[in-house]
Amino acid sequence: MNGEPAPTIEVEGVSKWFGGVVAVSDVSLVVEPGVTALLGPNGAGKTTLLRTIGGLTLPSEGTVTVFGEPIRRNPGLYRRIGYMPEHEAVYDFLTGRQFVELGARLQGVDDLDAAVGRAIETVDLVKDQDRRLRGYSRGMRQRMRLAATLVHDPPLLVLDEPLSGTDPAQRLHLRDVIRRLAGEGRTVLVSSHILEEVDQLADRIHLMVSGKLAASGDYRAIRLKLNDRPFVVRIDCANARALAAGLLRVDAVESVEVADDGALRVRSRDVSSLQRSLPAIARELDIRLSRVEPLDDSLESVFEYLATGTGR
Amino acid sequence: MTAIFVLTARQLAGSRRVWLVLALVALPVLAAVLFHVGETTTTNARFADNVTTTLIASGILPLVMLLFATSAFGNELVDRTLGYLALKPLARWRIVLPKLAAAFFVGGVPVAASGFVAVALVDGGGLRGALATGLGLLVGAAAYAAIFTWAGLASRHALLLGLVYVFVWEATLAAYLDGVRFLSIRRYTLGLIHGLDEARLARIDDPLSSGAAILAAALVVGAFTALTVRKLVRMDVP
Numbered sequence: 152m153n154g155e156p157a158p159t160i161e162v163e164g165v166s167k168w169f170g171g172v173v174a175v176s177d178v179s180l181v182v183e184p185g186v187t188a189l190l191g192p193n194g195a196g197k198t199t200l201l202r203t204i205g206g207l208t209l210p211s212e213g214t215v216t217v218f219g220e221p222i223r224r225n226p227g228l229y230r231r232i233g234y235m236p237e238h239e240a241v242y243d244f245l246t247g248r249q250f251v252e253l254g255a256r257l258q259g260v261d262d263l264d265a266a267v268g269r270a271i272e273t274v275d276l277v278k279d280q281d282r283r284l285r286g287y288s289r290g291m292r293q294r295m296r297l298a299a300t301l302v303h304d305p306p307l308l309v310l311d312e313p314l315s316g317t318d319p320a321q322r323l324h325l326r327d328v329i330r331r332l333a334g335e336g337r338t339v340l341v342s343s344h345i346l347e348e349v350d351q352l353a354d355r356i357h358l359m360v361s362g363k364l365a366a367s368g369d370y371r372a373i374r375l376k377l378n379d380r381p382f383v384v385r386i387d388c389a390n391a392r393a394l395a396a397g398l399l400r401v402d403a404v405e406s407v408e409v410a411d412d413g414a415l416r417v418r419s420r421d422v423s424s425l426q427r428s429l430p431a432i433a434r435e436l437d438i439r440l441s442r443v444e445p446l447d448d449s450l451e452s453v454f455e456y457l458a459t460g461t462g463r
Numbered sequence: 464m465t466a467i468f469v470l471t472a473r474q475l476a477g478s479r480r481v482w483l484v485l486a487l488v489a490l491p492v493l494a495a496v497l498f499h500v501g502e503t504t505t506t507n508a509r510f511a512d513n514v515t516t517t518l519i520a521s522g523i524l525p526l527v528m529l530l531f532a533t534s535a536f537g538n539e540l541v542d543r544t545l546g547y548l549a550l551k552p553l554a555r556w557r558i559v560l561p562k563l564a565a566a567f568f569v570g571g572v573p574v575a576a577s578g579f580v581a582v583a584l585v586d587g588g589g590l591r592g593a594l595a596t597g598l599g600l601l602v603g604a605a606a607y608a609a610i611f612t613w614a615g616l617a618s619r620h621a622l623l624l625g626l627v628y629v630f631v632w633e634a635t636l637a638a639y640l641d642g643v644r645f646l647s648i649r650r651y652t653l654g655l656i657h658g659l660d661e662a663r664l665a666r667i668d669d670p671l672s673s674g675a676a677i678l679a680a681a682l683v684v685g686a687f688t689a690l691t692v693r694k695l696v697r698m699d700v701p
Binding site for chain 2: 202205206207208209224226227228229230232234236238240241242244253254256257258259299
């Protein structure tokens with residue numbers, strides 16, 4: 152015993168496969184108080200891992216413990232967990248308030264009215280609480296689901312894509328709510344497929360790609376890895392060959408190709424250096440640039456690079 | 464458990480299929496009214512028996528229970544809302560029992576009431592036969608509710624399986640094969656009605672005693688409720 156408190160969630164060698172498809176492969180991680188983000192492209196296995204942590208899915212291999220206890224066949228543990236699933240389905244014949252009340256009743260909350268009122272106030276939906284959920288926008292529905300998730304004031308919140316479907320203002324508000332809940336000592340595990348979304352939100356990020364844990368660290372560490380990867384930019388301009396010759400003088404440029412359609416494909420490893428050099432060279436050679444577009448900046452490409460060391 | 468009962472009852476009663484069910488439930492009463500206003504050579508007792516066996520016990524009761532009980536979990540599996548119940552600190556039987564009760568209440572009680580009213584109308588206000596019919600149908604509804612609630616959780620093809628059970632197993636195999644005729648909820652229902660009022664259904668072959676019918680129905684309810692709880696404990700919740 153070293154006196155350190157046990158982590159809130161411990162995932163040990165968890166794999167999950169559906170028939171021949173491996174959704175999660177040998178993932179081990181711990182989650183401690185504060186906000187932890189599970190980041191990865193669609194299909195990376197985030198939701199499957201969260202569902203395993205939440206006890207909705209039985210892992211094919213490995214173990215999950217929450218507050219030191221196994222989650223499966225242990226319904227009493229849900230008093231201490233608020234889990235918001237990814238899909239947006241709700242009992243849409245209920246009003247927002249009735250939906251949150253249902254969650255509170257099933258959790259056995261003592262002061263029901265006060266708890267429901269507090270949860271709805273937290274997500275800023277007091278005005279709309281008596282409307283049926285079927286009339287809610289996607290973002291409002293998402294916020295009311297969050298209210299139902301935290302109505303029993305659990306020390307652990309597992310939120311699968313909580314910001315999905317929200318507009319920028321709601322996104323900022325929810326981010327503040329999540330930060331505040333974590334600031335009160337809770338453990339919050341959120342998933343997202345947008346790196347920038349978890350900036351300012353998560354203290355720690357676990358990056359998943361193709362069912363595997365590709366990297367762990369804070370936002371800065373993950374961002375540095377992203378900036379270090381090679382990338383390709385397409386440039387349309389009036390004189391491609393002259394610009395190609397000019398760009399090859401830049402150290403950060405690894406290669407330049409002139410494509411059949413006359414566009415340049417520039418491969419570099421230093422985003423900011425290319426960003427500084429390109430306008431200067433174009434001005435010097437008096438070449439007009441009509442289009443500059445990153446070709447492989449999709450999340451899948453970024454994540455694949457982090458997972459395998461090779462971009463597309 | 465009340466919250467889940469109310470939630471499920473609202474889900475079931477709020478679905479579009481409730482109009483079909485209301486139409487089915489109205490049929491026996493309509494038949495009884497037509498019997499009274501029209502001219503026929505059939506006796507009251509015979510007409511009441513025909514309505515009970517052919518219309519209600521063989522068709523309306525199993526169909527209505529099939530539609531409602533398979534939806535008790537089936538709707539939540541399809542729209543993926545079951546997680547809202549499964550992620551709560553509730554033993555699984557505390558989810559299954561209120562859902563079963565809601566399916567019974569929303570489907571079984573109206574059918575039993577319909578049978579009661581229809582037989583009472585045909586009998587000219589006599590209550591014994593009507594009560595026997597209502598109680599027999601309630602017991603049958605409970606057994607159907609248990610089987611079809613389990614089927615709705617265990618299979619994506621619960622409706623089809625239920626139709627096969629009702630129209631292949633009960634209507635043909637269990638009706639004609641001695642060896643399996645006790646594995647039929649329809650026989651429990653009719654046996655109990657006859658047991659409670661011997662003047663009713665006197666023409667059915669070798670009816671179960673009311674005690675045997677209640678015991679068999681109770682075994683079905685117990686066994687399939689246990690299977691449903693077991694399934695919910697072991698399954699991956701969508």
